Amino acid sequence: MRTVYVNGEYLPENEAKISIFDRGFLMADGVYEVTSVLDGKLIDFDGHAVRLQRSLTELGMQNPISKEDLLEVHRELVRTNGINEGLVYLQITRGAPGDRDFAFPPEDTPQTVVLFTQDKPGLADSAQSKKGIKVISIEDIRWGRRDIKTVQLLYPSMGKMMAKKEGCDDAWMVEDGYVTEGTSNNAYIVKGGKIITRQLSTDILHGITRAAVLRFAKEAQMEVEERSFTIDEAKEADEAFFTSASAFVMPVVEIDGATLGDGTPGSVATRLREIYLDESRKMAI
Numbered sequence: 001m002r003t004v005y006v007n008g009e010y011l012p013e014n015e016a017k018i019s020i021f022d023r024g025f026l027m028a029d030g031v032y033e034v035t036s037v038l039d040g041k042l043i044d045f046d047g048h049a050v051r052l053q054r055s056l057t058e059l060g061m062q063n064p065i066s067k068e069d070l071l072e073v074h075r076e077l078v079r080t081n082g083i084n085e086g087l088v089y090l091q092i093t094r095g096a097p098g099d100r101d102f103a104f105p106p107e108d109t110p111q112t113v114v115l116f117t118q119d120k121p122g123l124a125d126s127a128q129s130k131k132g133i134k135v136i137s138i139e140d141i142r143w144g145r146r147d148i149k150t151v152q153l154l155y156p157s158m159g160k161m162m163a164k165k166e167g168c169d170d171a172w173m174v175e176d177g178y179v180t181e182g183t184s185n186n187a188y189i190v191k192g193g194k195i196i197t198r199q200l201s202t203d204i205l206h207g208i209t210r211a212a213v214l215r216f217a218k219e220a221q222m223e224v225e226e227r228s229f230t231i232d233e234a235k236e237a238d239e240a241f242f243t244s245a246s247a248f249v250m251p252v253v254e255i256d257g258a259t260l261g262d263g264t265p266g267s268v269a270t271r272l273r274e275i276y277l278d279e280s281r282k283m284a285i
C-alpha cells in the first residue's frame, strides 16, 4: 500500500483523510503540480516549485510549505514507495473553513497539503512515444486564467473522453480558430524544420516541460517560433508533438483524421524526446 502525505503526516493511503468542507472539494479552490520521477530522481523540481508559488500568488493563497520542506516530502515519498519511474502529485487548497461559503475563509484558515506518488514503470520508454498518438480538435471552453494550475479539470477530462470516443488519445483545444493547448499538455507543430508553439499568455498553462524543451531546441540550433497556429495548419505540418511533465515529448501522428507525414513519429519530435530525457536525467535531483 502506498504511503501518502497529508498536512504534515505520512500515512497509508487508506488512512489519509481531508474534510468534506475542503474548498478544493467544494469549489475547486486549489492548485496542483505533477513532477516526474526518472531513476528515482525528481525532474525539474525547481520549475514546478516556482510555478506552484506563482499559481498560489495569482489566487491570493498563502504558501503553507517551504520549498525545502516540499523537496523533502517529494523525496521521502519517492523513497518510501520505491518509485523508480513515475510521478509525484501535489495539491494545495485554501483549506476547510468548516462550512460552505463562496467568500474566501480568513487567512489563518489552515490550508490542505496533499502529496502522493504514482508508480509508472516504463514511463521513459513508453510504447506510445514510439508509435505516436492521435488527437481530435475540440472547442476550448475553459475559463480565462489557464496560466494558473488549478484543479478545475472537468473540461480537460471531458475532452479526453471525447477523444476516446473517436478512437483517439487526446484533444487539442481551439479558441477563435487557433489551437490553445492539449487537454493536459502544450501543443507544437513542425514545418520546414521550424518548431512552432503558441506564445505564453493567460490562455495556456506555462508548461515546465515546454520551457525546458524550447531551451534544449535552441541549444541544438533548432529554429523555434512562438505563435498561434490553426488546426488546418497543423494538419498540413510535417510533424506535431506535445509536451508535459508526465509524457515528456510525445509525437502526434494524426489530427482530426488527417495523417501527418508517413504516420510515424517525426524526426524532430523523436530527437527532442531523446535530448529532453538525456538532459533531464542529468539535472534530476
Ligand code: PMP
Pocket: 034, 181, 182, 183, 184, 185, 186, 204, 205, 206, 207, 208, 209, 210, 243, 244, 245, 246
Ligand atoms: N497544459 C495543460 C492544460 C496542462 O494540464 C499541462 C500539464 N499539467 C501542461 C500544459 C503541461 O505542463 P507541464 O509541462 O508543466 O507538465
